[in-house]
Amino acid sequence: MENILSILVFFPAIAGLLGFVVDKESARAYGITVAAIEFLLSVWLWFSFDTANAGMQFVELIPIIPDFGISYYLGVDGISLFIILMATLMTLIGMMSMSITENIKNMIITLLFLEMTMVGVFVSLDAIIFYLFWELSLVPMLYIIGAWGGPLRVYAAVKFFLYTFTGSLIMLVGMLFVAYVYHNLTGVWSFAITDWYALVLPVNYQLWLFAAFFVGFAIKVPMFPFHTWLPYAHGQAPTIGSVILAAVLLKMGTYGFVRFSLPMFPDASVMAIMPIAALSIVMIIYTAMVAYAQKDMKQVIAYSSVSHMGIIMLGIFAMNAEGISGSVFQMLSHGIVSGALFMLVGVIYDRRHTKLMSEFGGLASVMPKYAVIFGIMLMASVGLPLTIGFVGEFLVLLGFYHVSPVLTALAGTSIIIGAIYMLTLFKKSFFGPVTNEANKTLKDLSSKETWSLVPLVLIVVWLGVYPKPVLAPIDNSVKAMLAFMDAKAITQEAKDMIKVSKTTLNRGEVK
C-alpha cells in the first residue's frame, strides 16, 4: 500500500462525513471504531516503515496547482512517523475515555475532522498543504472548546483561534517569500519543502524568514511570551479538548521548527540558539513557578505543559543528534503523559465537578487505582528514570550541555521544580485524611477509564525501559538532517555548531 498516507489523512474525514448519518446513540461506538481503525492503520505504517532509511518514505506527489507550484505532496520520515502514531493513539484513547454525553454526535464528527488535520500536518511535504491542514485544525478545536468548555469558553476559544491565526499568517508571508526566492533562482514555482531544502539563502534572508516562521510556530508551541492563550484554552476546554491540545496540537509548533526552520535556515537557526535558549529557560522556570502557585489541578498541568515544551525547544536548538532526537522523543512522551494527566483530572472533575486541590485530600484511600495511575503519570511527567519522561529529558539536557553547561544546569532545575509542584499536587489531593465529606463516597476508576489509561501506563513504562525501537528511527532521520544542515550552512559558526555524528552518515540517503 504505497498510498497509505492518503488513506491515513482522508479516512477520518470520510468517516466524519458519513458520521452525519449515524444515529446519535451509536455515535460514540462509531467514533471509537473509526479511531481504532485509524490507529491500526498508523501501526501498519510503522511496520511497513523502513527504519534503516533516513529519508522520506511512502511519498505521494500529485501536482494540484502547477501555476502556483502547489502539489499534493506527502511523505513520512522517522521524525514524523511517531508523532502520527501518537496522534492517532491519543485520539483513540481520548475518545474511549470521553465522558461527554451532550451533543455527542457533533463531538465525534468534530474529533474525526480534527484527526484528519492533525495527521495531515505531520505528513505534508508541501508548504501550502501543510498550511492548509495547520489552519484547518483551528476550526474543530475552536468548536470543541467553545461548545463543551467551561464558563469562559467562548473567550478562550476565540483567543486561541486569533492568536494562532495571526501567527500563521505571518508564517504564510514567509512561505510566499521562500517560494518567490525559489522562483527567482530556478525559474520554477514550488512549495515543496524538499525543493526548498535545496535553497542556500543569504544570511540576512535567513534571519528574516526564520523570524517569520518563528512567529507562526512559537505561538503554537507556545513559547514565552506568547503562551498566554494556553492556560485559558486548557482551563476552559473539556477534557478531550485538553488532551488533544496538549498531546498533539502543541507538537505542531515544535515539529514545524524541526521540519522547516532548522533545515531551511541553518545559519539563522544557529544564530538564534541563544535568544531561543533564553526564552526557553524563562519558559521552563517561570511557568514551573507559576504552576506551583495554581490552586486548580488542571492549571498546574497546563503550566507544567508549557514548562515541558520549553525543554523540547531547548533540545531542538541544541543542534546535535542527542538534543534533537531527545526533543522528538520528548514530544511523544509529553503527548502521552500530559494527555494522560488531563484525562486523570477529567476523571475527578466528572465525579466532583471541581478541579480545586483544596476540595480534595486523601483520595488515595478512596480511589486506590486512580491514585496509582496518577502517581505513575506524575512521576513520568517529572522525569523519573525508567519512565518515558526521563529518556527525552535526559537526552535534551545531554545535548544542550554541549552548547552551554550553565544554561543546561538552569534547565535542569525544571526537574526539581517539576517535582516540587507535582508532588505538592499529589500530596494535597491524595494523601492525608479525607477531610471533605463529598469525597468519601467517590467511586474508583470505572472499567472504561481503566481501559483507556492502562495502555498509556504500559507505554510509559515500556518506552521508559526500552526506548530503542522508537528512538532509533528518529535518531536516524535526525542525523541525516544534521548532516544535511552542516553541508548547507554557509557561515563558519554554523558549521562549528552543528554536530554531525560521522557514524551514520553513509546510512540512508539525505533528502
Place this chain on the structure above:
Amino acid sequence: MLQPINVSLESLNLITLAPMLIAVAGGLIILILDLINGKLHKSLYVMLTILVLVVDFGATLGLNVNERGFFDVMLIDGVSIVSQLLIIVASIIFTPLALTSKRFHEYSYPEFFALFLFMVAGFQFMVASDNLILIFVGLETASLALYTLIALHNRSNSYEAAVKYFTMGALAAGFFAMGSAVIYGLTGSIELYRVADVLAARMNETGLMIAVFGSAVLLLVAFAFKLSLFPFHTWAPDVYEGASAPLAGYMSVVPKVAAFVVSIRIFGMYIDLGVEWVRIVIIVLAVLTMTLANVMALVQEDVKRMLAYSSISHAGFIIAALALDTTEGTTAIFFYYALFMFTNLGAFTMLWISRHKVRRFDARYDHPYEKFAGMISIRPVGAVIMAIFMLSLAGVPPFSVFWGKIYVMQAAVNSGYVWLAVVMGLNSAIAAYYYLKLVVYMFLKEPVKDVDTVQYNSSKPLMAVVGFATLATVAAIFYVQPLVSYIYYMISASGY
C-alpha cells in the same frame, strides 16, 4: 457641400457590440412581454433573464482577443472579456434570488428585470472600452439602473440608500467628468491609448506634472467613490443595509469589478508613464481602506453591515494588487473577485433566506447577530454552510478566498512589497475576529427565538444558489488551476 461619409459595415466590427446588444434586446423583450400580457408570473421573467444572460455569456466567450470596433471606441481585450464573464456569471447567480417563498415588492415589476439587464449592458460597455466618454456613458447607464433597483425595494431605508448612493454617484460622476476634461485639455484626446502616447511625449515639459496630478487626483476620487475606498467609503454600509440582501451582495462584486477594470486602464497608464506617486497614493489608500474598514467591522451589530465593511476591506485588499501594476497583480484582481464572488453572494443569500418582512429582533437592524444565535441546533446544515462562507472570507484554507489571498500576497511579494503582504496578513487576522463572531453566535450560543427565524424565506431556487456557492467555495482547490491560467493568459494577452 458636405461629403457623405461612407462607412463599411465590416469596418464597424459590430460583433464587438454583440454581448451588450443581447442584454439590451433581452431587456426590451421583457418590457414588450409585459405590455402584451401584464399578468405573467415573475418566475417567467427570472428564467428569461437567465437565458438572456446565458446567451450573453456565450457571445462574450466567443469574442476574439484584442479587437477594436465601432470607430475604435470598443476595445475587446483580455481584461474586458474576463471582466464581462465575471459580471455575467455574478448576474446569473443573482437573478434566481428573486424566487423567494415570500413575496417582495420589487420583483412584482417586470421592469425590475428589464432594468437589471440594462444595467448589465451598462457595465459591459464600461469595461469594453478605453474611450472616456463611452466609459462614462456605461457607468451612468449602469448606475442609474442600479439606484432604481435599490429604491424598488420599497422601504424607507432603501429610499434613503438609493438617494445616498445617487448623490454620491453623481458626485463621483462629476469628478470623473472633470478629470476627463483635464485629460482632454492636456492631450486633445479621450482615448486612453492616444492619451498615453501624447503624455509620454510631453512628459518632460515643465509644469505639465501639475496638470497630470490634477487629472489623476480627480479620477482617483471618482473611482475611490465607486470602489468605496477610504475616505470615500462612508456611503457603502448604509446603502448595503438599505438595499435588499441579494442586491447588496451584487453591489459588492459587479460594480466593483467594472470600476476596477477602468481603474486598471486609467491608473495603470499613469503608473506605466512613470508617475510614481499615483502608485504610492493607491497603496496608501489600500492600506488605510483595509485596516480602517476592518476596525469598523469589528464593532458592527448587524451582520449585513459587517459584510458591507468586509467588502470594503476586500476592495482595499485588491486595490493594492492594482498598484503593483504587474501581470500577476492584474490577474490577482480578477482571480480574487472570481473566487470572492461565490462566497460573498452565498453569504448574502443566507441573509436573504433569513429575511423577515418585519424586524423581529431589533428595532434598527434586519440581521443582528442574535438572529443567528444557536443556528447549529435549529438548522445544522445552514449553520455549517454559513460558517464555511465566513471562514472562507476570513481566508482559512482550503476555501476559495484563501487562494485569492495567497495569489494577491504572492503578487505583492514578487514585486518586492513584502511589507504590504505582511499588512495584508495582519488585516486578515483582524478580519478573522468579526467573521468568527458570527460563527461563535451560530455554534456556541443558545437560540434566542424559535424555529422559523433563520429559514423564513427559503425556497428551492435559493437553496440551489446556496448549494452552488458552497460547492464553489469548498471545491476551489480543484478549479483554481484552470481558472488562474485562463485569467493569466487573457491578461497577458492584452498586455497588462
